[in-house]
Amino acid sequence: MKGYSLFMGLLLLACIILPTHYVRAQNPQIPTGLSAFSLSESAGVNTDPLKVYTYKPAAWQDGRPIVVVFHGLKRNAEEYCQGWKEYAEKHNFLIACPEFTENKFPGVRYYNFGNVIDNDNTGGNVLPQKQWIFPAIDNIIKETKKQANAHKSRVIIYAHSAGAQLVHRYVLLNKGTAADLIIAANSGWYTMPNEDISYSYGLKGLSLTKKDFRNAFAKPVVILLGENDTIRSKVLRKTPEADAQGKNRLERGRNFYKQAQQKAASLDLKFNWQLITVPGVGHDGAGMAKGAIPLIEPLAR
Numbered sequence: 001m002k003g004y005s006l007f008m009g010l011l012l013l014a015c016i017i018l019p020t021h022y023v024r025a026q027n028p029q030i031p032t033g034l035s036a037f038s039l040s041e042s043a044g045v046n047t048d049p050l051k052v053y054t055y056k057p058a059a060w061q062d063g064r065p066i067v068v069v070f071h072g073l074k075r076n077a078e079e080y081c082q083g084w085k086e087y088a089e090k091h092n093f094l095i096a097c098p099e100f101t102e103n104k105f106p107g108v109r110y111y112n113f114g115n116v117i118d119n120d121n122t123g124g125n126v127l128p129q130k131q132w133i134f135p136a137i138d139n140i141i142k143e144t145k146k147q148a149n150a151h152k153s154r155v156i157i158y159a160h161s162a163g164a165q166l167v168h169r170y171v172l173l174n175k176g177t178a179a180d181l182i183i184a185a186n187s188g189w190y191t192m193p194n195e196d197i198s199y200s201y202g203l204k205g206l207s208l209t210k211k212d213f214r215n216a217f218a219k220p221v222v223i224l225l226g227e228n229d230t231i232r233s234k235v236l237r238k239t240p241e242a243d244a245q246g247k248n249r250l251e252r253g254r255n256f257y258k259q260a261q262q263k264a265a266s267l268d269l270k271f272n273w274q275l276i277t278v279p280g281v282g283h284d285g286a287g288m289a290k291g292a293i294p295l296i297e298p299l300a301r
Contacts, residue, residue: 044104070163112165154180228282
């Protein structure tokens with residue numbers, strides 16, 4: 001009888017506990033502090049899940065901003081998440097840093113370029129849109145909001161360096177956006193809104209319509225540039241096409257914004273972008289993040 005009673009007690013306990021675990025699985029919740037989650041993502045060279053590192057302050061609640069941070073060429077998403085920890089605590093932001101690994105998104109073709117063409121330089125074959133990786137950005141935003149159980153929070157994309165290359169091309173080529181603000185900081189070079197220059201430096205061969213340009217220029221975009229990002233570093237692309245945009249990242253960013261503004265005017269389209277320069281900052285992700293804070297805080301609810 002004692003054995004039977006013990007068995008029945010354990011069975012009853014299991015019945016009580018299992019539904020609780022089931023409910024938690026159906027209603028994910030990003031924990032306080034540093035954490036990570038994975039989401040299913042078909043974009044890339046394989047079907048491996050995409051990992052997203054997060055940092056959530058204890059005081060964060062739905063309505064406070066969610067900042068999705070895109071790393072640079074080192075693919076160091078966890079380090080970027082750590083770097084935003086101070087800002088997250090001070091300003092009560094939830095930080096999400098997706099990791100675009102070399103294994104899943106190899107080379108500049110899959111990360112910087114968004115897999116629009118079939119090589120890492122320029123003038124390659126344009127791939128079908130279903131192979132472009134830009135929709136993964138909206139998938140990340142959607143899943144982060146789901147994991148955070150957020151319904152009122154606005155979402156800000158902050159992307160630095162190689163991440164800004166991916167994101168500014170997302171602005172130009174993705175039809176819509178799930179973000180409320182897109183900040184592209186210190187991109188190395190740009191896809192200019194010029195249909196006479198081949199991708200990745202221009203839009204030749206992509207057959208963009210006026211509606212496509214309308215969608216791009218209507219997005220809430222800030223081109224954020226470091227005042228001191230003027231060094232022709234080892235990793236800065238120095239091809240003739242890149243140098244035609246400017247000799248450094250500051251010049252190239254200013255020219256990109258100017259050409260986009262002129263393209264919008266030529267098509268008589270609304271231009272919803274801003275150009276902001278951060279004083280005293282060079283090619284520094286943390287310093288540029290600090291310059292982005294005043295742009296994010298007004299979006300809190």
